[in-house]
Structures are given as structure tokens and as C-alpha cells.
Amino acid sequence: MMMQKTFDFFVPYNRFMNEQGQLEQALPAWSRDQKRLLQAYETMVLIRNFDQKAVALQRTGKMGTYPSILGQEAIGVAIGQSMRKDDVLIPYYRDLPAQYLRGVRLVETLLYWGGDERGSCYQQCPEDLPNCVPIATQMCHAAGVATAFKIRGEKRAAVVTCGDGATSKGDFLESLNVAGVWQLPMVIVVNNNQWAISTPRKVQSASQTIAQKAIGAGISGIQVDGNDYFAITDAVQNALEKAHAGKGATLIEALSYRLGDHTTADDATRYRSKEELKAGWEREPVQRLRQYLVTQNLWSEDKEKALQAKSADIIETVVQEYFNTPPEPPESMFDHLFADMPATLVEQRIEAKSLAGYTDNQPGSHH
Ligand SMILES: Cc1ncc(C[n+]2csc(CCOP(=O)(O)OP(=O)(O)O)c2C)c(N)n1
Ligand SMILES: [Mg+2]
Incomplete structure (x- = not known):
């Protein structure tokens, strides 16, 4: 038997800066913008401190479950700095730096994780989608957003994120498939933080890289050091340029590490x-x-x-604003889902309202 090669592929990997912050290759031209570099660093520090405060709020019973982004700050900063205002971010639940740079207010973040839906009603970037906790479902939403841009002939991109674990799901692969076959203006950033709760990367998938999952869908994939601000930013920027130019989707695998627990409901010392x-x-x-x-x-x-x-001041002010936000009335749980609410829900809403006098364990309370 004589077999010929039908297709060959390679998966590029990139980084500019080593673990000590020393350059391994010349930086791209955009990196000469000092204001941008300073904004990146200042955002990372602010968000790291905010993240620590958010964990403390959960530990003291003032907020619900919270997923720390400790150690993964560069990815969100790269996304937030590189996107145009009229692109749309379709995040998962570890994208706070990106959301912050897009205009999501930190008080909205606290409200959301405190169980208040108003925290997803972003005042400054209303077209961005809310945090997505169900794994990988946001991939399909992003494919839909990107399809709408394409049909309308708009030069906008849908930027979607997920974790390493999410790449095992059907929704992920299906979305990649349409992104390829329809040449969608889509940028997919996988935060490969090496763990999916207690499942390590090596038992998640036999695929040597996550970036190569792009190849099966006919789109380009690249793996970068996601702890290198320059590498991840460059990759996101190039992918956005490509999407805006109508040249299709890109999958970026950003190698990172989850330094915290999976969420406040987890204890990683038990498995790593x-x-x-x-x-x-x-x-x-x-x-x-x-x-x-x-x-x-x-x-x-x-x-x-x-x-x-300065970061401590900002965080203190935001936390006070969160504490001072009166809770939503219980009947609000029925709102915002239906344009025309079904009769049974209208009835339940009236009942909820009549029970709202309860002070015991009042829903929506932040205290
Ligand atoms: C559809 C669905 N299945 C299961 C879960 C429970 N769950 C929450 S986070 C998570 C692991 C996700 O890991 P990964 O995609 O690597 O993201 P990471 O949390 O590490 O950033 C799972 C299984 C969920 N939220 N949604
Ligand atoms: Mg993970």
C-alpha cells in the first residue's frame, strides 16, 4: 500500500516574554504605545485586588458563589483592550478584566454574583452578553451574533471565551463548525487554565493542543502563552483584524493557570x-x-x-455602592423573560408580591 499525504497541519505557538519578563523576540509595533501598556498593568492590578475582595465578600456571607480569575488576568485585559466598541463580547464567567475594559461597572459585577439580575444589565456596553455559567452554551450564542453581523454586512466581530473543559462539549464543536463553513467574524479565546473544576487538562481530551480543534472546522488555530500579555494581545488583535476584514474565525488557545480554587464553592487543595x-x-x-x-x-x-x-479606594467605593443598592422586590424574578407573560406566571407574580412583606431571609438582600 502506498499512501499519499492528503493534508498536513501544524499548530503555531507564540510568546514574546519569558517568566521573568525578558523578551525572547522583538515586540510588535503596537507595543510602543506606553499608555496602553500602563493601562494593561493597572487594570490587572485593580482586578486582582477586586477579585480578592469579591472572595472575601462571599466568605463573609455578603455575596454568592464567585469564580476567581486569579492568575488569568492577562487574557481578559488583552481582549478588552483589543476589541472595538461595537464588537460584541460573549463571555463565560472568568472575563472580568475584559468586561471592565468594555465598560461593565464593578458594582454590576458584585450585584450579579450577589444574585441581582440588574448586574447583567450593563449600562455602558448594553450589547455585550451577560456572564454565561452553563458550560459552552455561549459558543452557540456567539455563532448567532456573528451570523447576524455577516447577514447585515456589518464589520463587527463576536468575541467569545470559554475554558479548556468547555472545548469537550458539543456546543463548542458545533459552533466552531459553523464559524468555519460560514466564514463567521468570530474570535474564540479558550482560557486553558489546566483544570475544569477537579478534572485536569490531561484527562480532559486526547488532543495534544486545544488550538488544533480549529483545524477540523477549517478555521485557523493558534496556541499562545496566555500569561504573556504581549502574546495574547497580539493573537487577539490579529484575529480581530481578520474577522473585521471578512476573512473568518480564529481559535486562540491561551495557556494559563488557575491559581485559585475553581470557585468559592471549591477546595483545590483536595486534588492538586x-x-x-x-x-x-x-x-x-x-x-x-x-x-x-x-x-x-x-x-x-x-x-x-x-x-x-488608588485601587483600594475604587474597590471600597464600589463595595459601599453594592451594599447601598436596595434589593429588587421578589416579584421581579418574573420580569424580563417574556414580552407577554403567560397567565399562570401573571398569577404567581401577584402572589409573590403579596408575600413580599416577609422580612425573613428576603430574596435579593445583599446583607
Ligand atoms: C452545562 C454545564 N455542565 C456542567 C456544569 C458545571 N461546571 C461548572 S464549571 C465546570 C468546569 C468548567 O471548566 P473549564 O471549561 O475548564 O472552565 P474553568 O472553570 O476552568 O475556567 C463545570 C463542569 C455547568 N456549569 N454547565
Ligand atoms: Mg479550565
């Missing part, structure tokens, strides 16, 4: 080693970008102190 966590801290993105900025004389101890103080 101290050594692995320690190695994760040595690769984390914030320190890395800071070291780079220091070598460029763009950052100093004084600037760091000022930033920490």
Missing part, C-alpha cells in the same frame, strides 16, 4: 499538589508585565504604591 501551585505562581502574568515595565523605566515602587492605594 502544592508543587504544581507553586510552579503556577512562578509563571503568573502580573509580575511578568511589571518586570518588563520596570526594565523599560515605565514603572517604579512609588507608582506601585500609588496604584495600590
Whole structure:
């Protein structure tokens, strides 16, 4: 038997900066924008501090379950800085830096994780979709958004994110398939943080990379060091340019590491080693970008102190705003789903309203 090669593929990998913030190759031209680099670093620090506060609010019973993004900040910053205002973000639940840069207010984030639906009603970026907790369903929504852009002839892109675990789901593969066959203006960013709750990446899939899942759908895939702000930003930017130019979708696998528990409802010490966590801290993105900025004389101890103080102030103000937001009335749970509410729900809504006098364990209360 003589077999010929029918198709060959390779999966590119990129990074610019090593674990110590030293360059391994020349940076792309956009990186000369110092304001942009400083905004990236300042956002990462603010969000890291906010994230820690959010965990503390859950631990003290002032907020619901919360998924920390500790260690994965560079990915969201890259997305948030690179998207155009009129692109649409279809996030999962670890995209706070992207959402923040898009205009989602931090108080909206606290309201959402505090169980208040008004936290998904983004005042400054109303077309962005809310956090998606069901795994991978947002991929189909993103394919729909991208299809609408294409049909209307709009030069806009749908940017969707998910985790490594989500890439095993049918919704993920089906969305990739239409993104390829319809040449959709779509950017898919997979935050490969190495874990899906307690399931490690190596038992998640036999695929050597997640990026190569793009090949089966006929779209391009790239793997980048997702802890390298420059690498992930460059990949997102290139993918967006391509989408805006009508040249189709891109899948970006961003290698990262989940330094925290899966959520506040998890205890990762039960399934992963101290050594692995320690190695994760040595690769984390914030320190890395800071070291780079220091070598460029763009950052100093004084600037760091000022930033920490400013972040603490912002967070304190936002938390107070959250505490001071009166809860929604219980009957609001019936609102916003139906244009015309079915009669049975109208009845239940009236009943809920009549029971609203209960003070015991009042729904929607943040305290
Ligand atoms: C459809 C669905 N199945 C199961 C779950 C429970 N669940 C929540 S998070 C998660 C793991 C997701 O892992 P990954 O996609 O790697 O994202 P990560 O949380 O690591 O960022 C699972 C199984 C869910 N939310 N939705
Ligand atoms: Mg994961």
C-alpha cells in the first residue's frame, strides 16, 4: 500500500516574554504605545485586588458563589483592550478584566454574583452578553451574533471565551463548525487554565493542543502563552483584524493557570499538589508585565504604591455602592423573560408580591 499525504497541519505557538519578563523576540509595533501598556498593568492590578475582595465578600456571607480569575488576568485585559466598541463580547464567567475594559461597572459585577439580575444589565456596553455559567452554551450564542453581523454586512466581530473543559462539549464543536463553513467574524479565546473544576487538562481530551480543534472546522488555530500579555494581545488583535476584514474565525488557545480554587464553592487543595501551585505562581502574568515595565523605566515602587492605594479606594467605593443598592422586590424574578407573560406566571407574580412583606431571609438582600 502506498499512501499519499492528503493534508498536513501544524499548530503555531507564540510568546514574546519569558517568566521573568525578558523578551525572547522583538515586540510588535503596537507595543510602543506606553499608555496602553500602563493601562494593561493597572487594570490587572485593580482586578486582582477586586477579585480578592469579591472572595472575601462571599466568605463573609455578603455575596454568592464567585469564580476567581486569579492568575488569568492577562487574557481578559488583552481582549478588552483589543476589541472595538461595537464588537460584541460573549463571555463565560472568568472575563472580568475584559468586561471592565468594555465598560461593565464593578458594582454590576458584585450585584450579579450577589444574585441581582440588574448586574447583567450593563449600562455602558448594553450589547455585550451577560456572564454565561452553563458550560459552552455561549459558543452557540456567539455563532448567532456573528451570523447576524455577516447577514447585515456589518464589520463587527463576536468575541467569545470559554475554558479548556468547555472545548469537550458539543456546543463548542458545533459552533466552531459553523464559524468555519460560514466564514463567521468570530474570535474564540479558550482560557486553558489546566483544570475544569477537579478534572485536569490531561484527562480532559486526547488532543495534544486545544488550538488544533480549529483545524477540523477549517478555521485557523493558534496556541499562545496566555500569561504573556504581549502574546495574547497580539493573537487577539490579529484575529480581530481578520474577522473585521471578512476573512473568518480564529481559535486562540491561551495557556494559563488557575491559581485559585475553581470557585468559592471549591477546595483545590483536595486534588492538586502544592508543587504544581507553586510552579503556577512562578509563571503568573502580573509580575511578568511589571518586570518588563520596570526594565523599560515605565514603572517604579512609588507608582506601585500609588496604584495600590488608588485601587483600594475604587474597590471600597464600589463595595459601599453594592451594599447601598436596595434589593429588587421578589416579584421581579418574573420580569424580563417574556414580552407577554403567560397567565399562570401573571398569577404567581401577584402572589409573590403579596408575600413580599416577609422580612425573613428576603430574596435579593445583599446583607
Ligand atoms: C452545562 C454545564 N455542565 C456542567 C456544569 C458545571 N461546571 C461548572 S464549571 C465546570 C468546569 C468548567 O471548566 P473549564 O471549561 O475548564 O472552565 P474553568 O472553570 O476552568 O475556567 C463545570 C463542569 C455547568 N456549569 N454547565
Ligand atoms: Mg479550565
